[in-house]
Amino acid sequence: MSETAEILERVREKKPLVHHITNWVTIYDCANIVRALGALPVMAHAEEEAADMTLIASALVLNIGTLTPGLIEAMKLAGKAANAKNIPVVLDAVGAGATKLRDDKCAELLKEVGIDIVKGNASEIAKLAGMDVYTRGVESTKVEADMKELARKFASHRESVVVITGKQDIVTDGNSVYLCNNGHDMMSKIVGTGCMSASVIGAFAAVERDYAKAAAAALAVFGIAGELGAKDSAGPGTFKQNFYDALYNLGKQDVEKLERLEKL
Amino acid sequence: MSETAEILERVREKKPLVHHITNWVTIYDCANIVRALGALPVMAHAEEEAADMTLIASALVLNIGTLTPGLIEAMKLAGKAANAKNIPVVLDAVGAGATKLRDDKCAELLKEVGIDIVKGNASEIAKLAGMDVYTRGVESTKVEADMKELARKFASHRESVVVITGKQDIVTDGNSVYLCNNGHDMMSKIVGTGCMSASVIGAFAAVERDYAKAAAAALAVFGIAGELGAKDSAGPGTFKQNFYDALYNLGKQDVEKLERLEKL
């Protein structure tokens, strides 16, 4: 069995509980994709319980898509609890580079919480890495840089895994660099793809301590489900449902046959 | 016509307005399922209007899935307005047994508001009934107890209806006990099933003052729609849509033919 298929099996066997403090646009999709994968989602954003819920979870996914200062405080409490428990913390830096609030709050989270996997699109990650770029709302803009090298340096500097999603996904821990070529254009026609992929990464990291390997495998599985889901879809509405079905039904043979993951 | 089919017809004729103060994960599904059923949903969680909106509604559904202390205050205001107007109040105790905040706030709601129907999965209800159990996020854990007897005693003690959802749903007012065997395994593969069932119970209780009968009928209708929706579904994505369609199209013949409701 390929390593990716093997980690997917582990997710389905262990059914890790993935705690989210996330945004109000795609919270519904994040919960559903974790369930379709075979893991269990939970969302608890009150400052009074964010840490307690983390203590019964196996991974924590933070997503700043519709951040408020209060929500960020809950993220810090949950993040510190996750660090203490030594479970993986994923930060999806949605809209970094679009407003000062997002940049400031990302900086605070990266400083105060041990983030194990930082994820974003090209302009979001470039912004976090210190480049002078801007993000158009939550849409990536063109970044004039070698993104592989930028990701690798940023990961080395932070001693964490960095994930850049796009037509080709890049995953690196500063040493190994994975390129994932799975996926389908239809995935960019719906809202929530990026957020859902962070949730899937969280579930994979819950069962695989090599977080770069976990994130790369998660993106391959996610992309393959997108490819299969797009097959008989007439548009983004039916695609979304077929995508869920494809992930739910994804067998190890599909993974082994369709996986397009390179390790540099 | 069976009593269940008759109450369903009443829901569709009267189109009760079901007010929700609920969670941000499944709020979308709760609203849609009420509409697919033929009733009307409304959601208004501001403390400044929670009571006012309740006064034009015919049922109130409270769901603590993503509670905050402020949201609980709005629930209390709405709950007291519902009590004054004598319309049914349903509490879906999502995640009771997972964190101290959830346990404390459930206790407050149960003390300060007249809750007519308390609903949860096995470990949530066991926790509320005073057992030393824990809930894995929002997922039930195994409870070592006779759940029918636990529900009956808790209902008698509280003088309200108690609903425990699971493979077999249990509904009791402390005297009568209903067992509902409708439903399909696919319903546990999507997020929101439990929340949606509470919304449907609210709509049924809006038109039937015997709340145990109303809740049992609601769960039978909900389960039958799940069975029919699962028929041609390839996975949880298509199932969700077919489930909505099945509930929307459900005829009284379907109900009479497929209903598997026992009264002990």
Next chain:
Amino acid sequence: MSETAEILERVREKKPLVHHITNWVTIYDCANIVRALGALPVMAHAEEEAADMTLIASALVLNIGTLTPGLIEAMKLAGKAANAKNIPVVLDAVGAGATKLRDDKCAELLKEVGIDIVKGNASEIAKLAGMDVYTRGVESTKVEADMKELARKFASHRESVVVITGKQDIVTDGNSVYLCNNGHDMMSKIVGTGCMSASVIGAFAAVERDYAKAAAAALAVFGIAGELGAKDSAGPGTFKQNFYDALYNLGKQDVEKLERLEKL
């Protein structure tokens, strides 16, 4: 090419960023419909960034479906930024006429922000125009008035565009009156239709400065997608997905053939 088809092409070419401060029930649908249309959604409700996000957007859509006083403050900040930048502001007055909070906050928004397009169902707009009507939650009630004339007068008085959605949609800037007869009954069987239409209006107004023309074209396109989506739908679940597909795939020939827009 018809004007409507031409504006739709402009939306798809320019891909305007449509900023929303909206409700938690249909936020997911609002984002997805904007994307299916070919434009880009963003949602950012923190008071600390609501204005900043507006400054990179091409339209602002405000929706009071699940308002709180804090959310209204964010709307005011965003609205004033939009006014300063001279981009269109749409207000969807969800539930005006149902509670005092909604009426008061609509009045504040209409006073403090330059609202370019005020949208609602019949009883919501009648309430805003000063009639003594009530709205049943978010459902329109029967209004004893000539709605075309009421809309025209209200638009003249406010010097803005007024949109009343219903079986026949009415759009007016006080001079021209457009009647849109597109749409399908199935659109009233799902939650979110009204909210989504406001988002589509925002996207059209982002690329067409004649806001009455933009809103009328948006409603025609939205209604045509509803008609096409309803064709092979067995109920509201499959309809929702087919509706997204239909909007995504909508060609100019479809628009020209199916458009039923009158200008009085």
